[in-house]
Amino acid sequence: MSNKVVVAGVGMIQFTKPGQSDEYHVMGANAAKAALADAGIDYALVQQAYVGYVYGDSTCGQAAVYGVGLTGIPVINVNNNCSTGSTALFLARQAVESGAIDCAIALGFEQMQPGALKGAWTDRTGPMDRFAKTMVQVQGFDEQAPRAAQFFGGAGRAYMQEYGISREIFAKIRAKASQHAARNPLAVFRNVVSVEEVMASPMIFDPLTRLQCCPPTCGAAAAIVCSEAFAKKHGLNTDVVIAGQSMTTDRNSTFDEGDMRKVVGYDMTRNAAVSVFEQAGVGPQDIQVVELHDCFTANELITYEGLMLTPEGTAEKFILDGDNTYGGRVVTNPSGGLLSKGHPLGATGLAQCFELTRQLRGTAAATQVEGARFALQHNLGLGGACVVTLYQRQ
Template sequence: MSFSQKPVHVAGIGMIPFTKPGASEPYHVMGARAAKLALEDAGVDYSLVQQAFVGYVYGDSTSGQAAVYGVGLTGIPVINVNNNCSTGSTALFLARQAVASGMIDCAIALGFEQMTPGALKGAYTDRPSPMERFAHAMDAHQGTDPNAPRAAQFFGGAGADYIKKYGVSPDTLGRISVKARQHAARNPLAVFRQELTLEEIMSSPTVYGPLTRYQCCPPTCGAAAAIVCSPEFARKHNLNTDVVIAAQAMTTDTVSTFDSDDMCKVVGYDMTVSAAEQVYEAAGVGPEDIKVVELHDCFTANELITYEGLGLTPEGTAEKFILDGDNTYGGRVVTNPSGGLLSKGHPLGATGLAQCYELVSQLRGNADKRQVEGARFGLQHNLGLGGACVVTLYQKV
């Protein structure tokens, strides 16, 4: 559902360098660091923040408090958020909603994750998995491989369906990783900054279907945060008002996810389409107005189908979009200038706020070697299986 209440400014952003598991500080230290960076960037004292929305996927209850207590003990409400890979943007959605409704004037959205090596796994084996219905849909469509990571089977299956439907070369997916590494080489906060050739990507070990190892995002540790506030609060405290959240929508699954016999829909394509359409309508803009996008490239296959889900290119034309270079600098829209989840990294709870960090930096003109010139709007897409999709449109004012 989208909202178009009073404007909400992103007054401050903070992000720490992403790292491999085992190389990071503890989650609460990372979270406090990112929060302090966002407060410093905004020029706001923590005592003025009225609510905190804190996202993480792997952690005990009230881990959010453990992180923000490292910033201050002010007695404000701390709401812990867990919405799978869309957790960070869900925290931002809630923070923006609280400010837009007029209930409060200033909130912090914070996300962090301290991950372990290897593929994602559920934390509990003594109860039904929230992914059970999705697993049944996948198994009915393509079967289940007990030796392959489950997330790779979902998204690899979507890639295979798309390739079969449109006759796309598997190399096209590999080109997405080439682009991701080229972009990440310009980002000092990315975990993988070494460029790779198409040959290196395609010859890396196969994970599932068309996906090779370098087409899959890595487990990552990190944290990011944003300060959002009302225009009145910004004026009163002389804060940066360069960027406003012009529109935002969150969607969840519908019947089509499970009844379409299409892995693209199982992994959230229809959620993406719906959220994007709501955002465009609320803001009065279209895909043609967007020059920079941070989208959820957990696997190359998801970036491929999301080009179309966001309306950046018509259905069935993603391969041409890539081969023409319309997804990078010099093309029509620069996708994932940060390096995306594939190369910047994917600490689940922090990802949505890291995307916010990148797009706000772009619209402020502070993205250094990654700068996309002339961008007035930045579009963010953050997806979580299970499921939720958040699409956010930032505007330079």
């Protein structure tokens, strides 16, 4: 059995800096309530909950959904690094599409602390140890720089070395993100910054300056997914469907080819994108709007090519021609992306879903991309997992 899966409701709360948010369970409950209200259904109709977070004890998902209701449904906690929110969505979609259930909620939240990401356990092998070893072999290790910035900065360096682009190209991505976020009232940073300001901010790991690194963020977002038959039975909005979705993990190329772009998931992105376009029967040329994983400007640049939005080696032209913004070919991260909207790890994938669902409904207000019919979502987690989702307006 294969049901058409509708995104019937989405919800998102204001993203904030660490220390300025409610506690995780309050944020999660509020996002879930917002998604239910948007869908126009009672929580009693939801049959399963998939709840994502990275930094928290076991069963934080229950603590959040119990703030919505105590209905006895299964609550599955999900942790897949920065792709956690989209992994929760992937599981919810899969359960509905298979016919196992008719309606599910995917919820993600994160209550983060200031500073660079770090692991919680130091007395055992870390899940990123193999990636770190590969990075050291390729480019060494800088004890003064955050590890994540070295991964993605290294990917940026590899691209610069192959194609001869300048550092300013990466800065243009951050300036674009700030212009988009200025339109989004839920973004954590809404101030517009220039290319010059981006370049003048402190260097974190060449070519990445501080303004080219996403900030630690607190927030929550949620989506109600259901079968089309369920939606019609209950009079729900059926405008947006998931036309294709794929989750991929690493292959040998991540570790064996000495390319930092592949270490940070380029091949995962490409493989997931190919699968999704095949499922949906459309191509990258059909996409009008994209929310992609711009944890660092370097990752946005290489992901243009990973998603086949532009041929390999042409990302610079894509940016300089303005094809990544309003008036161009495909508006990328109209929400402001992770760089400006913020990156609460467990919520990010569902915040992307929130933005794209509203885009296809035509209700995105100031961030609206006119005439959007197909929307693409890309959410990446090192360690590794990549989820690519294609939404269609019907």
